[in-house]
Amino acid sequence: MEEVKETKKRMLSGIQPSGDLHLGNYLGAIKNWADRVNDYECYYFMADMHTITVRQEPAELRRRSLNQLAQYIACGLDPEQNVLFLQSHVPAHAQLSWVLNCYTMFGELSRMTQFKDKSEKHHDNINAGLFTYPVLMAADILLYQPDYVPVGEDQKQHVELTRDIAQRFNSIYGDVFKVPEPFISKQGARIYGLTTPGDKMSKSIPEGCVFIMDDPDTIARKFKKAVTDSDTENCVRYDRENKPGVANLMNIYSTITGKSYEEIEAEFAGMGYGKFKPAVGEAVIEQLRPIREEAERLMKDKAYLDDIYKQGAERAAYVANKTLRKVYKKVGFYQL
Ligand code: ATP
Ligand code: LTN
16 A cells, blocks of 8 residues: 555645634535545645644644544544644654744745735734744645645745745755645635625634534524525526625535536526525535534544544654755754
8 A cells, every 4th residue: 555655646735723614614625635535645734833823722722633633534534544643743843944944035924925914913913933934834845745735825825935945945955855836726616605605604704604513403594594695586596796695505505416506506496595595504414414423423532533643743754854854964964
């Protein structure tokens, strides 16, 4: 099995354990990741070190770091086939980050739009970590020599900076790092808020956000309250421009059932939104039910989750330390 893996391209991505997972995260990201496992060697980690650039409640961070692992596994990320680990369990991330700090320019970091956004949002805590965050992210990536880094559009600038840092380092010391490509999935469903179909589904608008741990009644209620459209047509028809709420519900329904928009229109012809909204809710409830139940079961099994994190950290550290040793040697750190 290991031999087959060697020939696969490698993928790596980080996820901040900063909130509960929702339907947007699931349909837009995790479900696709789970489907990729046969084609790539995949590394996914919880970026807990990144979350403290913004103040966190320590007990909450600890809880989410474990619960999110349970939720990712329940969503289909098999811990045997994917390397799943917690960033702070692999010290090489912090170690390489320091070295890369010395190969990253102040001007480059000043241009990062996320830094500008976050320092506006958290103007009372513009700490140095917020500024050097992209360097830690570059270290996260380069340690594993991945071919691709699947990220959302908002992280593309950070992956491009990572490429620049890798190329700069390589031009001085030879081929130390693989220069990775960002992997921005085009067909990745973009799910919008149920109450705000103009904005992406987000935990910051909880009324319109379906969390994967929501119970069936809560999900049904959220779908009942979903915004459809302000015309009087009351007809299930795909029109993203004029009927964004209906289009969003159709997209959710289509992604879950595999039905095309035409099939959905035919299925609900003459029925109106009163029937359509609960039907989408029902499909989501049934899709999430086994995930929630499995996550609940795993969340109670701390020993199992600890073991996954332990194994993940070992597998990750093996690869990461290899790169780190090479870097330390190249920059001239005296080796024992
Ligand atoms: P938010 O904070 O707005 O609730 P998020 O920040 O939790 O969303 P991220 O942590 O940025 O989400 O992203 C995790 C993954 O989920 C990313 O790959 C992102 O593209 C994806 N994602 C997040 N929200 C959506 C959505 N509404 N539709 C599709 N994909 C999404
Ligand atoms: N910055 C990313 C999370 C992240 C990441 C990474 C993604 C941290 N390190 C390495 C890909 C590769 C975010 O906020 N979504």
